[in-house]
Amino acid sequence: MEFIKPDTKIDFVRWMKAAIIISLVIILTGIVSIIWHGGLNYGIDFAGGSLVQIKFKEEPEIDKIRSNFEEIGLENSIIQTYGTHELVVRTPEARTDLKELEAKIGTSLATAYPTGSFEIQRTEVVGPKIGKDLTKKALLAIIFSWIGILIYVGFRFEFRYAVGGVIALIHDVLVTLSIFSLMNKEFDLNIVAAMLTIIGFSINDTIVIFDRIRENSRKNIRMGQRDIINMSVNQTLSRTILTSLTVLMVLVVLFFFGGSVIHNFVFTLLVGTMAGVYSSVFIASPVVLLFERIKPSSRTRKK
Amino acid sequence: MFKNIKFRAAVATLVFLAALFYLIPTLLPNLPDFWEEKLPKDKIHLGLDLQGGMHLVLEVDADKAVEATLERLANNFKETLMDNKIRFRKMDRDSGKTITLELTDPGQRDAFDKILKNHYPDLSSTRSETIEGREKLYLEMNKKRMDEIKKMAVEQSLETIRNRVDQFGISEPEIIPQGDDRILIQLPGIADTRRAKNLIGKTALLEFKLVDDEHSLEEALRGNIPEGTEIVYGSHVDRETGRQTSSPYLLKSKTLLTGDSLESAKVQIGDRLGKPHVSIRFNSQGANDFERITGENVKKQLAIVLDGNVYSAPVIQERISGGQAQISGAFTMDEARDLAIVLRAGALPAPVTILEERTIGPSLGQDSINKGIWSCIVGGILVAIFMAIYYRFSGIIADIALGINLVRLLGIMVIFGATLMLPGISGIVLTIWMAVDANVLICERIREELRSGKTARASVEAGYAKAFLTIFDANITTLIAALFLFGFGTGPVKGFAVTLTIGIVVSMYTAVFVTRIIYDYLIWNRKMTRLSI
Numbered sequence: 001m002e003f004i005k006p007d008t009k010i011d012f013v014r015w016m017k018a019a020i021i022i023s024l025v026i027i028l029t030g031i032v033s034i035i036w037h038g039g040l041n042y043g044i045d046f047a048g049g050s051l052v053q054i055k056f057k058e059e060p061e062i063d064k065i066r067s068n069f070e071e072i073g074l075e076n077s078i079i080q081t082y083g084t085h086e087l088v089v090r091t092p093e094a095r096t097d098l099k100e101l102e103a104k105i106g107t108s109l110a111t112a113y114p115t116g117s118f119e120i121q122r123t124e125v126v127g128p129k130i131g132k133d134l135t136k137k138a139l140l141a142i143i144f145s146w147i148g149i150l151i152y153v154g155f156r157f158e159f160r161y162a163v164g165g166v167i168a169l170i171h172d173v174l175v176t177l178s179i180f181s182l183m184n185k186e187f188d189l190n191i192v193a194a195m196l197t198i199i200g201f202s203i204n205d206t207i208v209i210f211d212r213i214r215e216n217s218r219k220n221i222r223m224g225q226r227d228i229i230n231m232s233v234n235q236t237l238s239r240t241i242l243t244s245l246t247v248l249m250v251l252v253v254l255f256f257f258g259g260s261v262i263h264n265f266v267f268t269l270l271v272g273t274m275a276g277v278y279s280s281v282f283i284a285s286p287v288v289l290l291f292e293r294i295k296p297s298s299r300t301r302k303k
Numbered sequence: 304m305f306k307n308i309k310f311r312a313a314v315a316t317l318v319f320l321a322a323l324f325y326l327i328p329t330l331l332p333n334l335p336d337f338w339e340e341k342l343p344k345d346k347i348h349l350g351l352d353l354q355g356g357m358h359l360v361l362e363v364d365a366d367k368a369v370e371a372t373l374e375r376l377a378n379n380f381k382e383t384l385m386d387n388k389i390r391f392r393k394m395d396r397d398s399g400k401t402i403t404l405e406l407t408d409p410g411q412r413d414a415f416d417k418i419l420k421n422h423y424p425d426l427s428s429t430r431s432e433t434i435e436g437r438e439k440l441y442l443e444m445n446k447k448r449m450d451e452i453k454k455m456a457v458e459q460s461l462e463t464i465r466n467r468v469d470q471f472g473i474s475e476p477e478i479i480p481q482g483d484d485r486i487l488i489q490l491p492g493i494a495d496t497r498r499a500k501n502l503i504g505k506t507a508l509l510e511f512k513l514v515d516d517e518h519s520l521e522e523a524l525r526g527n528i529p530e531g532t533e534i535v536y537g538s539h540v541d542r543e544t545g546r547q548t549s550s551p552y553l554l555k556s557k558t559l560l561t562g563d564s565l566e567s568a569k570v571q572i573g574d575r576l577g578k579p580h581v582s583i584r585f586n587s588q589g590a591n592d593f594e595r596i597t598g599e600n601v602k603k604q605l606a607i608v609l610d611g612n613v614y615s616a617p618v619i620q621e622r623i624s625g626g627q628a629q630i631s632g633a634f635t636m637d638e639a640r641d642l643a644i645v646l647r648a649g650a651l652p653a654p655v656t657i658l659e660e661r662t663i664g665p666s667l668g669q670d671s672i673n674k675g676i677w678s679c680i681v682g683g684i685l686v687a688i689f690m691a692i693y694y695r696f697s698g699i700i701a702d703i704a705l706g707i708n709l710v711r712l713l714g715i716m717v718i719f720g721a722t723l724m725l726p727g728i729s730g731i732v733l734t735i736w737m738a739v740d741a742n743v744l745i746c747e748r749i750r751e752e753l754r755s756g757k758t759a760r761a762s763v764e765a766g767y768a769k770a771f772l773t774i775f776d777a778n779i780t781t782l783i784a785a786l787f788l789f790g791f792g793t794g795p796v797k798g799f800a801v802t803l804t805i806g807i808v809v810s811m812y813t814a815v816f817v818t819r820i821i822y823d824y825l826i827w828n829r830k831m832t833r834l835s836i
Contacts, residue, residue: 122355123662137793138793138796144790145787156776189726190725190795192726192796193725193729193795193798193799194729200737200803201736204780212773215769238747242693242743243740246743249689250682250683254678254682257681258674258675261675262674
């Protein structure tokens with residue numbers, strides 16, 4: 001069975017300008033959205049605060065619950081539905097006594113709902129101090145890993161490839177963040193893990209194409225860089241489609257049946273995977289080409 | 304050596320079986336008896352987000368440990384000065400870090416300096432000023448010594464908390480230092496969080512002090528606290544009414560004996576009313592001290608103070624030998640048991656504050672696990688079917704490789720005792736995906752070679768050779784990223800990096816070593832000339 005005929009010749013490089021514009025538009029919209037929302041919608045992992053998750057037997061009426069919570073001084077809390085019968089209540093201040101908060105919410109709900117019809121599933125509190133620390137460390141770790149990739153790819157291939165690869169990575173993370181912000185989804189530590197996965201996915205995908213470009217450049221010294229890139233992307237297209245299809249297949253199953261806890265997580269992976277495939281075809285290699293125009297590589301000049 | 308197919312097959316089988324062996328306790332809910340006794344029974348550790356439980360981050364107030372040390376030094380110093388007949392007045396501690404005193408006779412300064420230098424190397428006099436003919440001196444602790452004490456305080460806290468948690472009987476706790484002064488504690492499967500918090504967070508400094516019966520308590524409460532005494536409260540909650548009562552005691556400041564001298568502590572049920580109390584036993588030094596103290600203070604009240612709260616202040620009836628004592632109070636059985644645990648494990652060298660606390664309901668954890676696992680299985684089966692359809696026989700080889708891969712990855716995680724959390728699962732998802740990709744790369748390359756008219760054997764050779772370079776670069780790049788994440792990341796980022804690192808190494812081995820054995824067997828031993836790919 002074959003999806004892509006071996007002699008397929010699509011001029012990918014031709015789409016480079018359009019691709020860069022599309023990506024910039026998405027990223028800029030994302031940045032505007034992040035500013036509009038006043039930053040990402042940080043979960044308590046980052047923002048600090050308390051969280052109570054309640055599961056109801058029947059579908060709860062949010063308005064009723066909100067007015068209930070106002071009476072006990074939780075008017076600043078964010079109430080979100082989570083799955084079909086679950087609620088997440090987040091309060092900005094970090095309470096030290098979780099039991100007290102739990103009891104307060106419990107008694108407040110008991111006036112409106114019969115006992116046994118709801119269950120408090122988890123309570124968490126995170127000091128804002130921790131949140132700041134975590135954000136900084138997670139961010140640093142990611143940036144250092146980018147530098148690591150830059151060095152290795154620069155060493156194994158050439159510097160311009162490293163730049164193309166890392167730009168594609170940053171592109172994928174930014175696009176995912178943009179869409180995340182547009183949907184106003186909650187950004188927590190699990191999303192950081194998803195972002196890390198996207199980085200891994202993206203760099204793997206990009207390297208496969210780079211590898212083919214390197215191989216083809218050696219075999220066809222006279223061929224122009226543009227044609228080499230087109231040829232390489234076409235040759236690896238079958239693999240790109242097949243691999244991303246399998247991963248999307250798993251993600252779609254997880255998205256619909258994986259449960260509410262990993263819903264956002266899988267959503268991030270879905271967006272990031274698609275961005276990753278797109279960027280390795282349309283962004284990474286064109287950047288190499290672009291870089292070549294600005295500063296021709298020493299290797300080609302010698303020849 | 305690696306040309307020999309039998310040898311390669313043996314290595315691959317051995318590695319697979321070893322991984323499966325370590326994975327068996329995780330897979331089988333009930334282990335056979337012989338396994339329970341002799342063989343490894345570690346299961347995959349599930350993180351709190353999957354299993355439910357309690358997560359705490361504590362901050363050790365290391366400055367308090369420095370202050371306590373300084374306090375002790377100041378007391379000793381006072382006695383040394385008195386022993387050496389050096390006259391001074393107004394010895395005091397300023398702002399926690401400085402000891403001040405006035406030398407009444409400036410002529411004794413040399414003798415004073417000598418004592419300081421010879422007996423108290425940790426202290427040094429930083430400055431002095433002369434007030435009305437008396438010399439006022441400021442003593443401070445060395446910076447180096449202070450740092451040492453702080454570091455020790457964190458290390459000791461860690462050890463003490465580990466001890467307490469162990470004795471409480473929580474399985475697989477994670478207690479690890481974080482940064483300079485923080486401790487991360489994860490207790491899977493804990494439901495009674497208040498009790499756990501109490502157990503971990505209690506300083507548990509046990510002190511025995513004499514009640515001052517020479518001065519009037521009323522006078523002291525009015526503000527005239529005599530030199531060398533302090534007011535300490537004993538609070539008490541009435542079980543039935545829930546009312547808290549608190550009564551003051553005037554105690555001599557000097558601590559006669561501390562919890563350091565304890566050998567053991569256990570819960571006993573009193574004869575009357577069947578109320579539990581904690582019975583303690585001193586070590587030999589402590590027993591001697593206790594005998595001396597009780598002997599010298601018959602008919603006086605000895606207060607038992609725990610973390611600045613007077614538990615009881617019984618009157619000493621007679622000299623007590625044998626080193627036994629008891630702490631009574633209106634304990635519930637659990638409270639008495641927890642108190643015994645903290646006393647046995649010892650006091651924290653410094654108070655701790657809880658910075659972060661999370662409890663996660665286990666039902667939620669179980670729920671998400673089940674859904675997640677089922678979705679993964681369904682997704683995995685879909686991919687396997689798809690691969691088999693797309694690459695036919697070669698697809699089935701790839702599927703076998705993936706299955707082996709997963710078993711080995713999980714097996715190695717058990718061996719390393721790595722904890723599986725949601726980020727770790729995403730690491731697994733990524734490595735499985737990379738393994739699928741490696742197989743796809745190989746298959747595509749072989750197809751290309753076949754298309755150019757090569758024989759099956761040549762195509763497999765060339766396909767593997769070319770795909771290997773790509774797989775190597777892609778995997779090593781990701782591995783480097785993972786190592787950086789491991790080095791700089793904390794918590795979930797680190798967990799992700801661990802599974803990813805193990806996964807990459809495992810899947811690279813499968814992609815280039817294990818599947819190759821099958822192809823080689825078919826081509827060399829079965830003389831296959833047409834590949835189904």
